[in-house]
Amino acid sequence: MDKIPFARPFIGVEEEDAVLRVLRSGWLTTGPEALAFETEFAAFLGGGTPQDVVPKDVASNAVVPKAFAVNSATSGLHLAVKAAGVGEGDVVLVPSLTFTATAEVVRYERADVAFVDVEKDGFLIDPEKLEATLARLRAGKTAYQDGGPRGRPRAVIPVHYGGLPCNMEEIMRVAQTYGIAVIEDAAHSFPSRLPNGEYAGCVGDVGVFSFYATKTLATGEGGMLVTRNEEIARQVSVLRSHGIDRPIFARYTDPKASWYYEVVEPGFKYNLPDVPAAIGRVQLRRANDLLAMRRNIARRYDEAFGGDDRFVLPPGGPSNAYHLYPLRIKPDALGLDRAAFIAALQEKGVGASVHFIPLHTMPYYRTRYNLRPKDFPETMRTYEHEVSLPIWPGMTEAMIERVVAAVLAG
Ligand SMILES: Cc1ncc(COP(=O)(O)O)c(C=O)c1O
Numbered sequence: 001m002d003k004i005p006f007a008r009p010f011i012g013v014e015e016e017d018a019v020l021r022v023l024r025s026g027w028l029t030t031g032p033e034a035l036a037f038e039t040e041f042a043a044f045l046g047g048g049t050p051q052d053v054v055p056k057d058v059a060s061n062a063v064v065p066k067a068f069a070v071n072s073a074t075s076g077l078h079l080a081v082k083a084a085g086v087g088e089g090d091v092v093l094v095p096s097l098t099f100t101a102t103a104e105v106v107r108y109e110r111a112d113v114a115f116v117d118v119e120k121d122g123f124l125i126d127p128e129k130l131e132a133t134l135a136r137l138r139a140g141k142t143a144y145q146d147g148g149p150r151g152r153p154r155a156v157i158p159v160h161y162g163g164l165p166c167n168m169e170e171i172m173r174v175a176q177t178y179g180i181a182v183i184e185d186a187a188h189s190f191p192s193r194l195p196n197g198e199y200a201g202c203v204g205d206v207g208v209f210s211f212y213a214t215k216t217l218a219t220g221e222g223g224m225l226v227t228r229n230e231e232i233a234r235q236v237s238v239l240r241s242h243g244i245d246r247p248i249f250a251r252y253t254d255p256k257a258s259w260y261y262e263v264v265e266p267g268f269k270y271n272l273p274d275v276p277a278a279i280g281r282v283q284l285r286r287a288n289d290l291l292a293m294r295r296n297i298a299r300r301y302d303e304a305f306g307g308d309d310r311f312v313l314p315p316g317g318p319s320n321a322y323h324l325y326p327l328r329i330k331p332d333a334l335g336l337d338r339a340a341f342i343a344a345l346q347e348k349g350v351g352a353s354v355h356f357i358p359l360h361t362m363p364y365y366r367t368r369y370n371l372r373p374k375d376f377p378e379t380m381r382t383y384e385h386e387v388s389l390p391i392w393p394g395m396t397e398a399m400i401e402r403v404v405a406a407v408l409a410g
Contacts, residue, residue, distance in 0.1 A: 004402060006351030007214035010290055010393040011279075018278035025274075030249050033274035034069045037281050041224050042067040044191070044284060045199045065202055065226040066233040068240060069272035069280075073187045073210030073223035075240075078105040079270060080206040080225060081155065083235040084181040086111045090154035091137055093180075095125040096358040096379045098159045102185050103359050106157075112149035113369075115360045116156075117376040123161040123314075123326065126378070127170035130156060134178045147370050155181040158204070160189035162314070162355065162388075163216070163321030165200040172203065181205045187223075188323035190216050191287060195319070205229050211276065216290065216323050217283045219276035243267030293393035294322040297400055301325055301389060304404040310334045311407075312385070324355055325391040327407070328382070334410050341410065342387060348406040353388040 022033055046064030070076040086092055090111040094103045095118055103113045114133055119126040133143050137153045156175055158166040168184075175182045182204030186192075190209045192200040201207025206229070211222035227233050241248050243265035250257040272280075283290070298316055305311040305327060312328040314320075331337045336344065338354075345352045358379045360371040373380050389403055 001349050003349045004351055004390055004395070004399050005392075006353050006388070006390050008392050008394060009213055009218035010283075010286070010293075011218075012282075014282045014285075015279045018282050019275055022274045022278045027253070027274060029273045030069070030271040030277070031253055031274045033281065034249075034272050034277040037272070037277040037284070038067040038069050038224070040281060040284055041069075042226065044287065045202050045226060063228050065207075065228045068225040068233075068236050069277055070223045070225055070240060070270045071272050072101075072221055072270075073185075073208050073212070074101040074105065075268065075270035076208035076223040076225040077101060077157070077183065077185065078108055078268070079236050079239050080183045080208055080227075080232075081105045081109055081111075082239060083232045084155050084183060084205060086154050086181075089151050091143065091149050091151040092154055093125075093130055093133060093156040094359070095157075095159050095161075096360040096376045097123060097161065097356055097382060098185065098359060099187070099356055100359060100362070101187075102157050102159055103365070111154065112151055113359075113365065114143035114149055114153075115365070115369075115371070115376060117378045118382060119167075120378055121312075121381070122378070123164055123382060124166045125156075125158050125171070127167055127174055130171065131174045131177075134174065134180070138178060143369075144375060146375075149369060153178060153180050155183055157183045157185050159185040159187075160192055160200045160321075162324030162326050163188050163192050164315060165189060165192045165194050165319050168194055168200070168203045175204075184208070187212075187215065189321050191291065192321040193319040200321075201226060202228070206232055211280055211283075216294070216321055217280060217287060219272075219280045219283065222272050222276045222280060238265060239267040240270045241267060242269060290393045291321065293395075294391050295320075297391045297395055298322050298325055300400050300404065301327070301391075301407075305407065308408070310410070322391055325389045326355060326386050327389055328385040329387055330385070336410055338385060338387060344410060345387075345406050348402070348409070350403050350406045351390055354383070354386055355388050356383070358383050 088110040092106040096115040184204045184207040186201030186207045187210035189200040206227045209224045211219040245264045310333040
């Protein structure tokens with residue numbers, strides 16, 4: 001029997017045609033496709049898609065964000081951290097339940113990371129604990145009672161885990177109280193909605209989406225930084241292209257553009273080439289269809305596992321982009337621990353994964369900040385019981401049924 005992979009991108013003839021179009025155009029790096037992708041992505045987030053499946057009550061006069069295509073979300077998060085002015089002596093608050101990219105970009109700029117626990121029985125940064133950590137740092141204390149970094153709190157990076165939007169209303173209130181920047185790690189949340197209808201990733205100072213191969217919009221590698229802040233937009237456009245003070249790609253494509261440019265900062269090479277951008281444009285047009293397919297799978301899982309006291313369903317609803325389906329298991333009721341449960345799924349040909357091994361348990365952060373697993377109890381509880389099931393558009397009915405059967409068999 002064929003294995004059901006944990007993730008698989010949805011690539012059709014349109015994506016293939018788009019790649020060929022770019023290959024035959026004579027222009028392989030960042031150019032017209034990347035530019036069009038940025039404009040179309042911003043329009044989508046600004047509410048410009050007529051085929052939206054989610055009812056929208058965003059104010060119709062909301063400013064369309066500026067979008068910058070980058071070669072990964074990690075690059076985008078790095079640009080966001082830098083544009084927010086984060087540097088040595090600063091502390092950035094990050095959930096421990098995330099991928100290492102969220103925190104590593106803080107260290108790129110020699111600032112320190114203060115981890116924050118997730119909400120009780122949840123996956124998302126706890127605004128109350130965020131506030132408590134900020135209060136300690138503001139008072140000149142270490143981030144935690146027993147240690148951790150000390151320094152000026154400068155930013156928070158909430159992560160919309162698996163497509164579940166964070167409590168942005170509370171996070172924005174806390175951030176405003178403490179005068180810190182909000183950088184939304186929206187790597188999983190294209191497209192997730194907040195209760196007011198706004199897209200996750202568009203509420204803080206900056207939002208960063210990922211187009212990595214397993215993500216909801218997949219271009220292989222890639223990302224998009226969005227912001228409504230003019231000054232951040234200006235800095236990002238310069239930093240993304242080697243610190244050059246003008247859009248450099250025009251000088252190759254526009255015969256009238258000047259050859260002259262100036263370097264105003266030691267920037268980075270973080271631009272997205274046209275081949276992935278062309279794939280992204282097609283995927284963007286499919287976004288609502290792909291979301292509907294993931295929702296259908298989530299609904300099938302919810303129906304199959306809901307009411308079974310061996311499992312805890314992930315929070316669902318129309319706001320969730322469903323990048324992940326993070327089922328939580330109850331090992332005692334199942335008679336299996338998490339590792340044995342995943343091994344049993346694998347034996348039945350069902351791929352599964354775990355999101356995430358908490359960062360505060362990783363050797364680098366554990367040693368640097370002298371952290372113990374129990375320092376973030378809710379994060380550990382979620383991590384120890386979490387199993388991510390396959391949820392990718394293109395899964396057939398038979399595949400969904402096989403996953404359901406494998407999970408129920410334990
Ligand atoms: C929460 C989170 N943030 C950031 C990233 C980094 O994304 P990228 O691979 O596009 O750099 C990932 C990647 O998996 C992620 O899961």
